[in-house]
Amino acid sequence: MTSQKYRRITILFVVILFSLSVFSAYGASMFTDMVETHWAYEYVEKLVDIGLMDGYEDATFRPNQIVNTADALVYITRLFNFTEEEIEKKRNEYAHVLNRFDLSEERENAIAIALSEDLITEAYVNNNLFSKGELREATKAEISKYFAIALGMEEREEGVYALLYNDTDLIPERTRPYIKFLIDKGILDAKGDETGNFNPNQPVTRAVLAKMLYLSYTQLHENSITPPKANEKEPERVNAGEIIDDKKGLTGIITGKIDKFLIIDHGHRVDSYQLAKDAKIIIGGNERSIYDIEEGMTVRVTVDEGNIIKSLTVDKDLDIFTGTISKINFGSFTSSIFVTSAEGVTKAFNILDNTHIRLNGRTAYLFSIKEGDWVKVEVFDNIALTVIGESRDGKVEGIIKDINLDENIISVEREDGSVHEYLAGKGLIINRNFNGVSLEDLRRGDRVVLSIANEELESIEAESVPGTDEGYIKEVFISRTPKLTILNHKEEIKDYHVSSKVLIKKDGEIRTIYDLRLEDYVKLNLESDEIMIIEVENKK
CATH class of the missing domain: 2.40.50.320 (Copper binding periplasmic protein CusF)
Structure with a gap:
């Protein structure tokens, strides 16, 4: 860990180092051990930009490195944004605890803040901070508590917290309210990992911490990523399923099903609902039973008091809307994109955790999409179920499927199997096997990396297979x-x-x-x- 001043110097050094280095075939990266296709790259990039996380002196980020509790607190307590004077005051207040351990100044600052904000207790520091003489590894359950308190969760409410994870029994009951709080905030996935587990005792890596940290930051600083320009009106929030009056109508995606209880993500939050005995269920225009309801279905429901579903409709017909991204709105409860069609019509669509996003033929995140990118959106009501985009600027990887020399077009198959045509304009730089060539020297089956600027091919790096x-x-x-x-x-x-x-x-x-x-x-x-x-x- 480094001081704030030294961190700025380190980041500046990394930027200079990369600006002087030769770009690899897969594009430049902020850190030498994180390619742009890494699942956490966008989170890390944003966090470094705003100063919440940093890398190491050797220009690495080490995304798979396990984080100890002290370092986890260093990053999480940065969310409080205390001044140096405030931190010094807290250090003095807890000097009798800090003086017992040999810790760096940055770790001492974090522990002092964590103690003052009730993330941890003095007993915890004395008895649990170290294990066998080493700082103990932070677990997923542990940092969930820290994030929840940092986001403003005050007292744990009494009651039973129903979580859908397969390993819920392994989650301590005292920790479950914090996890439910983070699920409602969109920080944690209500469905768990690919096996349906939460893994409460799993050590946390720097990449996992980065994702939770950035999502928490956006909760505390809504819309700070894309502030409106001067004289530009703030776009109206688009809410899927605004709850009104006693009888409530909402649209969402079923993310879980337990007997007659459904977990529905409708943009504002993920919540549980119970089907009434006489609930009317329509799927594809036909009346069906509860047994025909499946996870992943997009539904319209009418809800009574107590979250009782009176009617549920699954409409399998989706609307398609195409155009360019004119605005991206990162919100606390839901994010949205504004898409302008070729005819000049602008529509806004909510982006949920379940929204499938693909960019340039590969799985992507909302952070990957930029204003000006072309997208095709599959829509149910105003919820975007699928967003398929093509970058205005960036890099595309794939395999050449065809070359049309008459029209200077190459067709490239990308990671997801989709094939896209790219126009080779004037001034295009082409290298094949590290030699400068022309378009006619490329071959079907070549592995290529395309560099795109303002929707035009700028260069092609090709490698024979x-x-x-x-x-x-x-x-x-x-x-x-x-x-x-x-x-x-x-x-x-x-x-x-x-x-x-x-x-x-x-x-x-x-x-x-x-x-x-x-x-x-x-x-x-x-x-x-x-x-x-x-x-x-x-x-x-």
């Missing part, structure tokens, strides 16, 4: 760029370019393309879809 194939020759096309067509062993017709440096072996001798014959059986060594070696075998 080694491969093999074999089969019977069906056609030999001899020209300035010769091609070979074979029927391969999978009964597929395949067309390949023939390299100008191709090595052809037939009857134990080096031959030319003119010596190849239809129905010759050949084994091919490939670089993407370009043949580098042809070996003709005698097959009867």
Whole structure:
């Protein structure tokens, strides 16, 4: 850990270091051990920008490193934003506790703040801060309490807190109110990890802490990420399911189901509801029973007092809206995007935890989308269920599927299997296997990283992919760029370019393309879809 002043120097050094370094094929990154595709990259980037987290002197962030309790408190207590004078006062107040341990100034400051704000107690510091002479690793259950109190949770209310995790029995009852509080705030996922567990005793990594810290920061500083410009009106909040009068209508996504109880995320919060005995359930236009309700369904419900559902409708028909992002609104309870169509119509859509976001053919987060990006939004009421976007600026990775030299268009298959066409404009810089080339030198199957600026291709970094194939020759096309067509062993017709440096072996001798014959059986060594070696075998 470093002082605030030294941290600024370190971050400046990292920025200078990266500005002078050569960009890798996968783009530049803030830290040497975090690529832009890392799931926590956007959270870390934002936190470093606002000074809530920092890296190490060797320009690493170490996202998988376990965090000890003292360091977790260093980051969490920064949410309070106390002045140096206030911190010094707290240090003096708790000097009798701090003087017992050999801690850095930054850790002492954090513990003093944590004690003054009731995140921890003196007994905890004396008995639990260290384990076997080392600072104890922070657990997920432990930091959930710290975050909840930092966000303003005061006293734990009496009652039973129903959590949907498979390992709820492992969560101490005294900790459950804090976890429920964070679920309601959108800091924790009500469904848990991919196995449905919360893992209360799991040590916390710096990446996990970064996500919780940033989401907590946005709770405390609503809309501070995208303040309105001068003379620009603040966009109206769009609320999915505004609760009005005694009978309440809302729209949301079912995130959990236990017997006749449903957990519904409707943008404001995640809450539990009970189906009335005579509740009317309509799915796809047909009357159904409770047994037909599934997690992930998007529903319209009418709710009575006590969160009793009187009617539930699942409409499987979704609206599609396309356009460019004109505004992104990060809110405390729900975030929203404003999309302007080609006709100039602007609509706003709520983004929930369940909203599926893909950008440039890969899974993304709301932080990844920027104003000016093109999006296609699948909508139910005003809830965005799926957002599929293409960046105005950024990098795209994929495999070349086709090249249209007549129109200067290349088609690229991305991570999710989607194929997108990109126009190669003038001034485009293309490198293939570290050599400067033209568009016609690229090959289908090349692995590429595209750099896009203002919706135009700025550069292409291509790398050939080694491969093999074999089969019977069906056609030999001899020209300035010769091609070979074979029927391969999978009964597929395949067309390949023939390299100008191709090595052809037939009857134990080096031959030319003119010596190849239809129905010759050949084994091919490939670089993407370009043949580098042809070996003709005698097959009867």
